[in-house]
Amino acid sequence: MRRPRLFRSIRIWLIPGIHVKRWLIALLLGITLISLGLAYLLRAAYLAGPYPPFVYWMTLQFLPHALRAVLLGTAGIILTTLGFIKLNQSLLAPFTSPDEDVAAQVYRHRRRQRGPRIVCIGGGTGMPSVLRGVKAYTDNITAVVTVADDGGSSGRLRREMGLLPPGDFRNNLAALSEAETITRRLFQYRFPEGTGLRGHAFGNLYLAAMAGVTGSFEQGLLMSNRVLAVRGRVLPSTLSLVQLLADVVDDEGRIERIVGESLIPKLGRGKRIRHVYLEPDDPPAYPESIKAILNADMIIAGPGSLYTSVIPNLLVPGIAEALRASRALKVYVCNIATQPGETDGYDVDDHMQALEQHAGRNLFQYVLANDKWPMKPPPGGASEWVPLPEAQRGAYRLMTASLQDPERPWRHDPEKMARALMDLLAQHTGGHAGRLD
Numbered sequence: 001m002r003r004p005r006l007f008r009s010i011r012i013w014l015i016p017g018i019h020v021k022r023w024l025i026a027l028l029l030g031i032t033l034i035s036l037g038l039a040y041l042l043r044a045a046y047l048a049g050p051y052p053p054f055v056y057w058m059t060l061q062f063l064p065h066a067l068r069a070v071l072l073g074t075a076g077i078i079l080t081t082l083g084f085i086k087l088n089q090s091l092l093a094p095f096t097s098p099d100e101d102v103a104a105q106v107y108r109h110r111r112r113q114r115g116p117r118i119v120c121i122g123g124g125t126g127m128p129s130v131l132r133g134v135k136a137y138t139d140n141i142t143a144v145v146t147v148a149d150d151g152g153s154s155g156r157l158r159r160e161m162g163l164l165p166p167g168d169f170r171n172n173l174a175a176l177s178e179a180e181t182i183t184r185r186l187f188q189y190r191f192p193e194g195t196g197l198r199g200h201a202f203g204n205l206y207l208a209a210m211a212g213v214t215g216s217f218e219q220g221l222l223m224s225n226r227v228l229a230v231r232g233r234v235l236p237s238t239l240s241l242v243q244l245l246a247d248v249v250d251d252e253g254r255i256e257r258i259v260g261e262s263l264i265p266k267l268g269r270g271k272r273i274r275h276v277y278l279e280p281d282d283p284p285a286y287p288e289s290i291k292a293i294l295n296a297d298m299i300i301a302g303p304g305s306l307y308t309s310v311i312p313n314l315l316v317p318g319i320a321e322a323l324r325a326s327r328a329l330k331v332y333v334c335n336i337a338t339q340p341g342e343t344d345g346y347d348v349d350d351h352m353q354a355l356e357q358h359a360g361r362n363l364f365q366y367v368l369a370n371d372k373w374p375m376k377p378p379p380g381g382a383s384e385w386v387p388l389p390e391a392q393r394g395a396y397r398l399m400t401a402s403l404q405d406p407e408r409p410w411r412h413d414p415e416k417m418a419r420a421l422m423d424l425l426a427q428h429t430g431g432h433a434g435r436l437d
Contacts, residue, residue, distance in 0.1 A: 118134055126335070127172055135176055145168045148312040244276060301331070336412060
């Protein structure tokens with residue numbers, strides 16, 4: 001049987017940390033003082049008599065004082081309770097449905113506000129999976145996103161309007177939004193036709209419009225964090241329009257340079273990536289991203305395209321320096337399947353060696369990797385499952401768990417991944433991280 005809304009609201013007031021009790025006490029004290037003042041005023045008026053006979057009957061003077069007090073008190077309690085219930089229903093009606101427990105919602109919200117400070121670094125399709133998982137535990141999330149994308153709708157807006165590529169920002173804003181399902185569908189909608197519109201994602205155009213309204217992409221992004229009721233923030237690693245380059249080696253040892261993030265997986269097939277670079281090679285890091293990294297309790301890099309989503313962020317000098325200076329728990333989440341043109345033939349340790357080659361050794365204390373694979377080869381364009389290493393070449397600690405999405409086994413399940421990450425954080429800090437949704 002469902003509790004009346006009155007009692008559900010009283011539960012809200014009793015939740016620790018809501019800070020409603022003090023104001024409820026202040027309200028009751030104020031009403032009591034007003035009542036005492038009115039009582040003194042009425043007593044003074046009563047003694048000023050005489051009054052017409054009907055006043056005698058209206059003030060119940062024919063009854064004993066004790067009975068008068070009981071009757072008036074009972075009537076006051078009934079009116080106060082009725083008014084409170086109706087006011088409570090009116091205030092909560094726009095925000096509730098018969099199937100929702102308001103007290104539980106408020107409690108979870110307050111718990112998430114006090115949750116750990118988590119920074120996620122990456123881009124592509126991997127980062128939204130992390131964000132969907134960890135937002136069940138905390139609202140203190142910062143997504144630091146790569147800005148090297150130059151393909152598709154993002155690339156067109158970058159070339160035509162001089163904007164930072166909005167694609168990764170679009171995906172992560174949708175993942176952190178309170179109304180994620182409808183926001184993701186809306187933001188991912190691509191116009192099938194129309195001169196100039198064909199192929200553009202609505203979310204990219206929305207961010208471009210916000211940049212125009214607010215005067216800059218940076219301000220448009222900050223405003224979008226508020227407009228979309230985002231749990232956390234989505235920030236760029238740098239505001240510079242950088243380009244990603246890669247040196248690849250073919251089977252005969254010849255080195256070729258590929259220019260452009262979108263071309264690296266295509267032209268790199270059948271070759272091995274030797275190194276990736278940013279041009280310019282020393283873009284200033286976005287200050288808020290540095291601040292978030294330095295204040296974080298846990299920093300998560302990946303999953304996602306190793307060379308085109310994760311490493312480009314670490315090539316921004318300020319980001320790498322902040323990572324090294326941060327005292328947070330630092331975890332790299334390794335991909336479940338390899339990516340053609342980038343990580344063909346890689347095991348978990350190969351991923352870590354690539355990270356250390358570009359960002360320095362011993363940057364991440366832990367690597368989280370999948371340890372359960374289906375018998376069939378991976379679909380979804382991947383070439384093979386990423387195996388666990390036979391031997392580690394770094395000082396990191398390898399943590400494994402079953403992380404696959406049952407429907408898309410080449411991708412991570414957000415809930416499984418978040419649970420493994422929060423358990424790791426709890427072990428590291430000696431605390432407890434429980435799911436709040």
